[in-house]
Amino acid sequence: MRHGRNWIFITLVVLVWTAGWDASSVSGYSEAAVGRADSGQAQSPEVRMQSPVTAEANALKLEQQAxxxxxxxxxxxxxKARETTDAISRLFVLSSFDGLTSVEGVNALSGAIIxxxxxxxxxxxxxxxxxxxAARLRLAANSLAHPRQPMWLQYYKLIREDLNDMEQSAAGSDLTGWKTAVSHIEERYDTIRPAIIIARKPEEVNRFDAWLSYAAGLVSGSRPPGREELMNAVSQGREAARVMFGKERDEPALSLPLAPREYGLAGWLGAGFILAALAYTAYRKYRGERSRWQLF
Structure with missing residues (x-):
């Protein structure tokens, strides 16, 4: 009987010890799980603190590489040029430029890289x-990074000078000079066009595109354009360039004078009649004033 009680006592001790081990194991596991959870929660703010590279930073880095x-x-x-070109291509693929330009602008930048x-x-x-x-890509990257004052705005003076050359050619009906001036504008515009698309509205770019195509086609047809037609084209080009470059409307400027008109005999007779009428009116007024003074 006493031996049986000993076995019962030993059995109870073993059960109590086993239950304690299980509880400590569960507690330890729970603490480890909580510790891992706490550790994960402690890391998440660090991850959030690593702010992604902004579009502006991407644009500045792209400009630097360009x-x-x-x-x-x-x-x-x-x-080195080939290596840098590859680096620019990789940067473009991995970067986002949201908010800096339109879809057309991104396509223009991509085209410059290609x-x-x-x-x-x-x-x-x-x-x-x-x-x-390289110059086209450099200006495009600069336009993306500095939308307020991009380098391509410096081309306005050059294009205005080309427009003045077009006006000189139009005044003298010099179609060869006209072609040369238009060719200069086309070369300059081709260099800055991606940069302009990045910074300007599509309708402003399309307006200048249409005008340049019209100006180049004026002298390629079977019928030579007249002087006034050429002068009107120059005026339209000035306005399209002013809008595209974001310039204020200029004060009215004197243009080159048109050729004097031939009035013919009827015109000279009409002018003589007007002069005679004015002279007669002046004479009557003079006689009237003289008569009035003679009354005193």
Missing amino acids: ETLYGYVTEGNIN DMKAAVAGVSVQQERWETA
């Missing part, structure tokens, strides 16, 4: 093509 690329191209450093990649991918080095593509 500047570096332009320097390599002008120096003739082919290998043109640069095509230029550097050629077997032979065409320095002029490289420089033109």
Whole structure:
């Protein structure tokens, strides 16, 4: 009987010890789980504190690389130019420019990068093509990074000078000079067009596109344009350029005078009649004033 009680006592001790171990295990597991949860919660604010790269920062970095690329191209450093072009392409793919430009602007920037990649991918080095593509990309990246004062606005003075040359050619009916002036505008505009698309509304860009196409086509038809038609085209070009570059409306400027009109015999007779009528009126007034003074 006493031996049986000992076994009962030992059994109870074992059960109590086992229950204690299970409780400590559960407690330890719970504490570890809570600790891991707390650790995860402690890491999440750190993750949130790592703010993503902003669109403005992406644009500034892209501009910096485009500047570096332009320097390599002008120096003739082919290998560095190709490496930088690839880096720009990767940066563009991985970056977001939301809020900085329109869909058309992003497409224009992408097109400038593709043109640069095509230029550097050629077997032979065409320095002029490289420089033109690098300048186009540089201006586009600058327009994205500095929308308030982009570099492409400096082209306004050059295009105005080309428009003045067009006016000179129109005044002298010099179609060869007209073609040369239009060609200069086309070259300059081709360089800055991606940058303009990034910064301006589509309708402003389309307006200048349409005018430039019209001006170039005026002298390519079978019928030579008249002087007044050319002068009107210059006036339209000035207005389209002013709007696109965001300039205030200029004060009315004197344009080149048109050729004097031929009035013919009827015109001269009419002018003589008017002069005679004015002279007679002046004479009557003079006689009347003289008579009035003679009464005293």
